[in-house]
Amino acid sequence: MSAFFGPLxxxxxxPPRQQTRVAAFLVSAHGALARQFAxxxxxxxxxxxxxxxxxxxxxxxxIVSLLMRATAWVPDLALxxxxxxxxxxxxPAPIEGxxxxxxxxxxxxxxxxxxxxxxxxxxxxLPTEANANDPFVMALRRIEFESGxxxxxxILFLKGPDLLPFRDAVSATxxxxxxxxxxxxxxxxxxxxVDLRE
Amino acid sequence: MPFLSHGSYRIRYELDGxxxxxxxxxxxxLTQYSELWGAYRDTLIARRFRVATFDLLGQGVSDKPAxxxxxxxxxxxxxxxxxxxxxxxxxxxxxxxxxxxxxxxAIEHGARLSGLVPMSCFAELSPQLLLIGNALRTGLILGxxxxxxxxxxxxxxxxQWLKPLLDKLDNVKRQGWxxxxxxxxxxxxxxxxxxxxxxxxLSSISVPTMILNGEFDFLTPRALHExxxxxxxxxxxVIIPRAYHAFTLEKAALTADLLARFAEDVLAxxxxxxxxxxxxxxxxxxxxxxxxxxxxxxxAIPVHRPAT
Numbered sequence: 001m002s003a004f005f006g007p008l009x010x011x012x013x014x015p016p017r018q019q020t021r022v023a024a025f026l027v028s029a030h031g032a033l034a035r036q037f038a039x040x041x042x043x044x045x046x047x048x049x050x051x052x053x054x055x056x057x058x059x060x061x062x063i064v065s066l067l068m069r070a071t072a073w074v075p076d077l078a079l080x081x082x083x084x085x086x087x088x089x090x091x092p093a094p095i096e097g098x099x100x101x102x103x104x105x106x107x108x109x110x111x112x113x114x115x116x117x118x119x120x121x122x123x124x125x126l127p128t129e130a131n132a133n134d135p136f137v138m139a140l141r142r143i144e145f146e147s148g149x150x151x152x153x154x155i156l157f158l159k160g161p162d163l164l165p166f167r168d169a170v171s172a173t174x175x176x177x178x179x180x181x182x183x184x185x186x187x188x189x190x191x192x193x194v195d196l197r198e
Numbered sequence: 199m200p201f202l203s204h205g206s207y208r209i210r211y212e213l214d215g216x217x218x219x220x221x222x223x224x225x226x227x228l229t230q231y232s233e234l235w236g237a238y239r240d241t242l243i244a245r246r247f248r249v250a251t252f253d254l255l256g257q258g259v260s261d262k263p264a265x266x267x268x269x270x271x272x273x274x275x276x277x278x279x280x281x282x283x284x285x286x287x288x289x290x291x292x293x294x295x296x297x298x299x300x301x302x303x304a305i306e307h308g309a310r311l312s313g314l315v316p317m318s319c320f321a322e323l324s325p326q327l328l329l330i331g332n333a334l335r336t337g338l339i340l341g342x343x344x345x346x347x348x349x350x351x352x353x354x355x356x357x358q359w360l361k362p363l364l365d366k367l368d369n370v371k372r373q374g375w376x377x378x379x380x381x382x383x384x385x386x387x388x389x390x391x392x393x394x395x396x397x398x399x400l401s402s403i404s405v406p407t408m409i410l411n412g413e414f415d416f417l418t419p420r421a422l423h424e425x426x427x428x429x430x431x432x433x434x435x436v437i438i439p440r441a442y443h444a445f446t447l448e449k450a451a452l453t454a455d456l457l458a459r460f461a462e463d464v465l466a467x468x469x470x471x472x473x474x475x476x477x478x479x480x481x482x483x484x485x486x487x488x489x490x491x492x493x494x495x496x497x498a499i500p501v502h503r504p505a506t
Contacts, residue, residue, distance in 0.1 A: 128369070
């Protein structure tokens with residue numbers, strides 16, 4: 001197995017089976033973030049930081065929309081159970097050391113978003129010979145680029161002064177999230193012949 | 199691929215060369231990865247050294263803490279790696295960010311070292327370096343690793359090196375882009391947010407020290423290296439002709455030869471730092487020249503040094 005997509009089709013496109021599996025994972029992860037940001041989004045803002053919530057919600061929705069249209073979807077029978085396990089993984093889990101429910105929910109969302117935006121690098125799966133004019137290739141590059149920008153809100157929040165008293169609990173939760181998201185991502189890729197494990 | 203443990207994190211390292219030989223430990227710059235020392239490994243092993251390279255915490259194949267990287271962690275990792283080398287002589291060298299880590303190691307654990315080679319290095323953040331660092335961090339945030347590389351390449355390498363690669367720069371950048379993640383680079387850069395100048399502690403470095411500085415280093419110019427030369431007692435400042443900040447990439451054969459010669463001189467008792475200012479040869483094996491007497495090595499034009 002290789003750490004990249006392939007073998008590519010004759011026109012440099014990623015094989016549809018690999019497109020489908022990867023796009024399904026990304027739709028699941030970014031879709032979950034879009035839903036959770038939507039729930040967190042108040043109808044009327046009373047603080048400047050809430051404008052960022054708005055941006056995060058629409059960018060996540062844009063990523064889902066982009067993948068729905070740019071992917072060469074093919075039937076994949078394994079997707080059902082895999083998607084169910086992904087969706088379970090995106091659900092909030094108790095955070096040790098954080099008793100306040102609202103704060104715990106906020107940290108959950110921020111750590112999940114950090115893990116997805118920082119840990120999932122779909123463009124890094126593209127071999128150098130991938131067709132730059134293919135919409136799926138362009139979509140993956142765009143998602144990775146936008147993820148780097150979206151990530152900044154999570155970094156600012158998680159490193160910010162409000163959470164400094166909870167630094168150890170936040171760091172531990174984030175590392176667990178990263179490990180979980182990374183495991184699911186690696187399993188998803190391994191199923192279509194891409195091996196990122198060291 | 200061997201790994202060291204640092205708490206719950208894994209550090210990828212590599213040891214090559216004869217096990218009982220004097221060792222060189224090479225510390226990466228911020229956006230580097232250990233494979234970039236390949237030419238040094240070959241040269242130093244051929245000169246009968248053992249060579250240790252590793253990816254810093256947050257770099258390359260080593261684990262990447264999600265939120266915080268403390269510079270103390272790098273010192274602890276380095277100490278553990280050097281502990282793997284046994285009791286023989288150890289020479290420590292690092293480039294840029296890695297040079298800073300090497301300096302800190304020499305301050306805290308100097309007794310374990312036989313020699314130190316900080317390259318393209320700094321002990322404090324001058325206003326220029328602070329602002330450039332901030333701008334590079336903003337570039338990383340807004341444009342990703344690729345944009346940071348776009349900024350660093352022309353700043354740190356010469357026209358002669360870049361010209362034949364102009365239409366292949368994507369290939370040059372690709373491995374660094376693949377192995378380095380935005381959040382991890384950002385964590386490394388943000389480890390400077392509470393950086394304290396090392397200058398007051400430099401005089402405690404008692405090991406022989408060869409400070410290497412590129413003639414045209416824009417990112418960490420001569421004045422930053424001068425601080426090291428003035429403060430470290432047994433030091434010499436060696437200016438690499440026609441070199442920029444990343445001369446370890448551009449002039450690997452020359453730099454590897456300088457590292458080997460320094461360690462050979464120290465081991466043979468020939469090294470005399472004397473806070474000299476020297477000009478390195480253009481090519482490996484050539485002779486050093488003393489900086490012309492009476493002229494100010496901090497200037498870019500030949501100006502007589504002010505009388506003291």
